[in-house]
Amino acid sequence: MGNKExxxxxxxxxxxxxxxxxxxxxxxxxxxxxxxxxxxxxxxKALIWDMAERxxxxxxxxxxxxxxxxxxxIGLLFPSAPRTIADPFFLEYLHGVSETLFEQGFSLLIPQxxxxxxxxxxxxxxxxxxxxxxxxxxxxxxxxxxxxLQESNVPFVFLGSTVNEDVSxxxxxxxxxxxxxxxxxxxxxxGRIAVITGEExxxxxxxxxxxxxxxxxxxxxxxxxxxxxxxxxxxQGGYAAVASRLNQIxxxxxxxxxxxxxxMAIGAIQxxxxxxxxxxxxxxxxxxxxxxxxxxxxxxxxxxxxPVYSLGREVARVLLGLIAEEHGTxxxxxxxxxxxxxxxxxxxxxxxxx
Amino acid sequence: MGNKExxxxxxxxxxxxxxxxxxxxxxxxxxxxxxxxxxxxxxxKALIWDMAERxxxxxxxxxxxxxxxxxxxIGLLFPSAPRTIADPFFLEYLHGVSETLFEQGFSLLIPQxxxxxxxxxxxxxxxxxxxxxxxxxxxxxxxxxxxxLQESNVPFVFLGSTVNEDVSxxxxxxxxxxxxxxxxxxxxxxGRIAVITGEExxxxxxxxxxxxxxxxxxxxxxxxxxxxxxxxxxxQGGYAAVASRLNQIxxxxxxxxxxxxxxMAIGAIQxxxxxxxxxxxxxxxxxxxxxxxxxxxxxxxxxxxxPVYSLGREVARVLLGLIAEEHGTxxxxxxxxxxxxxxxxxxxxxxxxx
DNA sequence: CTGAAAGCGCTAACAA
DNA sequence: TTGTTAGCGCTTTCAG
Numbered sequence: 001m002g003n004k005e006x007x008x009x010x011x012x013x014x015x016x017x018x019x020x021x022x023x024x025x026x027x028x029x030x031x032x033x034x035x036x037x038x039x040x041x042x043x044x045k046a047l048i049w050d051m052a053e054r055x056x057x058x059x060x061x062x063x064x065x066x067x068x069x070x071x072x073x074i075g076l077l078f079p080s081a082p083r084t085i086a087d088p089f090f091l092e093y094l095h096g097v098s099e100t101l102f103e104q105g106f107s108l109l110i111p112q113x114x115x116x117x118x119x120x121x122x123x124x125x126x127x128x129x130x131x132x133x134x135x136x137x138x139x140x141x142x143x144x145x146x147x148x149l150q151e152s153n154v155p156f157v158f159l160g161s162t163v164n165e166d167v168s169x170x171x172x173x174x175x176x177x178x179x180x181x182x183x184x185x186x187x188x189x190x191g192r193i194a195v196i197t198g199e200e201x202x203x204x205x206x207x208x209x210x211x212x213x214x215x216x217x218x219x220x221x222x223x224x225x226x227x228x229x230x231x232x233x234x235x236q237g238g239y240a241a242v243a244s245r246l247n248q249i250x251x252x253x254x255x256x257x258x259x260x261x262x263x264m265a266i267g268a269i270q271x272x273x274x275x276x277x278x279x280x281x282x283x284x285x286x287x288x289x290x291x292x293x294x295x296x297x298x299x300x301x302x303x304x305x306x307p308v309y310s311l312g313r314e315v316a317r318v319l320l321g322l323i324a325e326e327h328g329t330x331x332x333x334x335x336x337x338x339x340x341x342x343x344x345x346x347x348x349x350x351x352x353x354x
Numbered sequence: 355m356g357n358k359e360x361x362x363x364x365x366x367x368x369x370x371x372x373x374x375x376x377x378x379x380x381x382x383x384x385x386x387x388x389x390x391x392x393x394x395x396x397x398x399k400a401l402i403w404d405m406a407e408r409x410x411x412x413x414x415x416x417x418x419x420x421x422x423x424x425x426x427x428i429g430l431l432f433p434s435a436p437r438t439i440a441d442p443f444f445l446e447y448l449h450g451v452s453e454t455l456f457e458q459g460f461s462l463l464i465p466q467x468x469x470x471x472x473x474x475x476x477x478x479x480x481x482x483x484x485x486x487x488x489x490x491x492x493x494x495x496x497x498x499x500x501x502x503l504q505e506s507n508v509p510f511v512f513l514g515s516t517v518n519e520d521v522s523x524x525x526x527x528x529x530x531x532x533x534x535x536x537x538x539x540x541x542x543x544x545g546r547i548a549v550i551t552g553e554e555x556x557x558x559x560x561x562x563x564x565x566x567x568x569x570x571x572x573x574x575x576x577x578x579x580x581x582x583x584x585x586x587x588x589x590q591g592g593y594a595a596v597a598s599r600l601n602q603i604x605x606x607x608x609x610x611x612x613x614x615x616x617x618m619a620i621g622a623i624q625x626x627x628x629x630x631x632x633x634x635x636x637x638x639x640x641x642x643x644x645x646x647x648x649x650x651x652x653x654x655x656x657x658x659x660x661p662v663y664s665l666g667r668e669v670a671r672v673l674l675g676l677i678a679e680e681h682g683t684x685x686x687x688x689x690x691x692x693x694x695x696x697x698x699x700x701x702x703x704x705x706x707x708x
Numbered sequence: 709c710t711g712a713a714a715g716c717g718c719t720a721a722c723a724a
Numbered sequence: 725t726t727g728t729t730a731g732c733g734c735t736t737t738c739a740g
Contacts (some may be wrong), residue, residue: 013481015717026727031719041725058481062420063717066732071416073427073461088647091445098464107427107463107484110452127367127412130461235650266650273652293442293647296589296620298627369733380711385735395709417733420716 019057023048034059061105073107074319075131077121077145079138087263088291089308090137093159096312097135104320106132118145126152133319135159139169139203155322159315160204161331168322170315170332172306174204174288175211177336181258181286181304182215184338189348190256190284191221194248196231196241196268198260205233208260208288227254231264238264242271249275249283255348262287262294262303269297269344280346290339299343307334373411377402388413415459427461428673429485431475431499433492441617442645443662444491447513450666451489458674460486472499480506487673489513493523493557509676513669514558515685522676524668524686526660528558528642529565531690535612535640535658536569538692543702544610544638545575548602550585550595550622552614559587562614562642581608585618592618596625603629603637609702616641616648616657623651623698634700644693653697661688 020030025048033040033048040048051057065072076097078090098108109131111121122145125131134156136145146164149156158169185193195212198205209228216223226248229241238259248254249272259265265287272279279285287294290305314332321327374384379402387394387402394402405411419426430451432444452462463485465475476499479485488510490499500518503510512523539547549566552559563582570577580602583595592613602608603626613619619641626633633639641648644659668686675681 017717027718028720028728029726032726035719039725044725056481058483060717061482061484062416062425063732064719066416066420066734067717067719069732088442088445091442091448094445094448102463102465107461109456109461111456127410128415129412130415270650270652293650296624296647297651298624371733381734382712382736383710386710389735393709398709414733417716418735420718421733421735423716 013058014055016057016059019048019052019055022055023051071130071132072105073109073131074101074316075109075111075122075125075134077111077118077134077136088293089261089263089289092292092308093312093315096309096314097316098312100313100316100320106320119148122148126154133157133323135315135319139163139167140201141203141206142201155319157315157319157322159311160202161207161333163203166329168318168329168331170311170318170334171204172311172334172336174207174336175214177304177306178208178211178258178260178288179214179218180336180338181288182212183218184341185256185258185284185286185345186215186219186221188256188284188345191219191348192224192227192252192254193221193256193258194227194229194245194254196229196238196257196259196264198264199232200230202233205260212258231260233261233264235263235267235270238267239271240267242268243275246271246275246277249277252349254283256284256286256345258286258288260288262289262291262301265301265303265344266293266297269301279344280342282349284345284348286345290336294340297344300340302338302340302342302344304336305339306336310334367412368409370411370413373402373406373409376409377405425484425486426459427463427485428455428670429463429465429476429479429488431465431472431488431490442647443615443617443643446646446662447666447669450663450668451670452666454667454670454674460674473502476502480508487511487677489669489673493517493521494555495557495560496555509673511669511673511676513665514556515561515687517557520683522672522683522685524665524672524688525558526665526688526690528561528690529568531658531660532562532565532612532614532642533568533572534690534692535642536566537572538695539610539612539638539640539699540569540573540575542610542638542699545573545702546578546581546606546608547575547610547612548581548583548599548608550583550592550611550613550618552618553586554584556587559614566612585614587615587618589617589621589624592621593625594621596622597629600625600629600631603631606703608637610638610640610699612640612642614642616643616645616655619655619657619698620647620651623655633698634696636703638699638702640699644690648694651698654694656692656694656696656698658690659693660690664688 016027016030020027029040030048033045101108134149134154136156137159139158139160139162141163146167158167161169161171182193197209213223231237231241257268259268265285269285277283287301287303290303294301294303311334318330370381370384374381377384383394384402387399455462488503488508490510491513493512493514493516495517500521512521515523515525536547551563567577585591585595611622613622619639623639631637641655641657644657648655648657665688672684
């Protein structure tokens with residue numbers, strides 16, 4: 001009955017003006033009704049919703065965005081070399097981010113990853129008013145991006161804690177997590193624990209190193225500079241760090257290696273395997289991050305699990321809150337925990353010391 | 355000289371109307387000049403470009419999109435369970451896609467991955483006119499998504515070949531690649547090559563299985579149903595396939611395993627490691643895809659390398675071409691090649707047969 | 709070669 | 725509670 005409209009499903013579904021006409025109301029009322037504005041009489045609302053449904057009305061995002069001066073898109077910056085978007089950590093993280101954003105109708109703008117000129121990229125994003133907010137990763141101790149963003153007034157959040165107090169961030173408990181790791185090793189009798197550090201200049205690298213020191217202190221151990229092996233958060237870095245120090249390992253000068261992320265732990269394991277050093281019998285290896293691929297190893301990597309997916313969701317949530325002005329600067333730290341315990345770590349062997 | 359304008363960098367950079375006034379031309383002319391329209395006199399263009407630069411003019415994407423009835427956004431659908439966005443294959447792929455899209459000023463809309471109701475998701479994307487095109491993955495032999503998209507008139511491309519001739523896709527050479535793999539194993543003396551198949555119903559799984567048959571035929575071998583182990587493209591699937599057939603392996607009834615993707619190969623290797631079956635001495639294992647994580651194993655996985663990153667770029671390029679109506683339906687097949695040869699595969703041992 | 713004017717489809721004062 | 729009227733900033737006929 002009275003339902004023989006063209007029914008252009010999907011194709012060129014009707015516009016708000018048309019819907020308004022069909023309802024016998026003005027565009028304004030329809031707009032309000034659809035936005036569930038309390039000023040519209042319930043019956044009117046019901047009618048309009050009904051008709052909208054009946055005529056399969058779909059709001060036109062772009063038009064709405066223009067009128068509301070927003071873009072409904074978020075810029076997502078991945079770390080540049082040596083870490084790339086191909087780092088497995090970031091896929092799980094992206095998973096969380098994109099899911100939350102999609103739920104709220106947001107799109108993602110992911111600039112070229114190669115881009116060395118970070119500054120330019122950011123300027124582009126905000127200058128063209130292409131984004132309502134920006135998500136960044138891997139804050140540095142001195143981070144030029146922060147000034148840029150702050151000047152521009154575009155809301156932004158970091159994955160990873162910053163040194164600037166007035167910047168919002170979401171992070172796993174780096175310092176505490178590494179400290180836990182050291183303690184777990186200590187509990188197994190390890191007294192000579194080497195650390196492969198992260199990329200110089202990154203806040204996370206620094207925090208994790210502090211965690212290492214905390215752990216040593218908790219165990220009553222001294223910091224030994226020979227056991228601090230510089231790394232850069234890449235697998236190749238972890239490999240190189242170990243490959244060049246096999247003598248220290250063979251001599252028993254070190255009985256456990258704590259890599260500041262899983263990728264380096266994986267590299268370290270490869271170097272050890274090639275050198276036929278057995279894990280965990282001859283040496284223990286522990287990572288940090290808890291990326292999926294750690295489980296692909298045999299045996300699976302013992303590591304400190306970050307809630308990667310949740311970090312992604314949380315980052316997105318915080319940014320959305322910032323955009324909606326529901327809150328100001330916030331800092332969120334999520335807990336971490338050791339997983340796959342006793343896979344790649346084991347009791348310290350009573351090696352002959354060097 | 356004559357350059358003391360407010361210079362509101364980034365903040366609220368000027369609008370086209372303002373720029374037009376400063377230039378002494380109309381909005382229309384400025385718009386044309388900026389679009390490099392041949393109807394505008396070169397000198398005028400030069401002047402306008404100059405002023406645009408000087409006043410740091412930035413076109414307003416959203417407004418432009420509205421006027422041009424487009425969104426500059428692409429919908430990207432990842433496969434649903436059991437494969438997820440956390441599959442390392444897809445990160446590398448995404449890398450390629452997002453890079454190309456960004457270069458052309460496009461954003462990405464990535465719906466929830468969990469979403470079981472694929473149909474709904476797609477309807478949402480296109481109904482709200484939120485995207486100019488859609489990228490899909492993992493075509494099925496019977497794929498409901500295809501009809502939906504075709505009806506809607508939204509351009510779309512698949513990563514992975516479809517059975518429908520009128521659909522655009524980009525794919526690696528699945529069939530040829532697997533065939534190559536089989537032949538490589540055959541060349542090492544393997545006569546009993548098991549295959550772990552992909553998820554039933556997927557075109558790629560079918561093609562790869564055909565490649566396996568091609569390979570057997572090329573080697574003059576018969577297809578043996580006992581050596582066809584059903585899998586699902588997940589690591590767990592690969593693990594289970596092997597774990598439940600250790601007797602076949604130990605008895606020498608099979609001397610090589612070809613997994614239809616790397617993830618399953620990794621699972622298979624874990625099962626073999628746990629069972630203390632040595633690779634490649636006692637059994638050869640080969641994967642397909644060439645994901646980054648294959649390199650993390652010790653030794654690195656022998657596999658058929660797909661140009662994952664290029665696949666991503668190509669998919670994006672094809673879609674953009676479709677949107678710009680530069681071409682019609684296209685099918686692109688990129689070549690593949692065996693990598694890390696002789697890592698996890700080796701000569702067939704002269705096992706005692708069952 | 710350039711300009712005036714009419715939108716794109718929706719939102720948001722301001723009235724009524 | 726609803727309608728009227730301007731826009732959002734850019735593109736695009738249609739004239740000139």
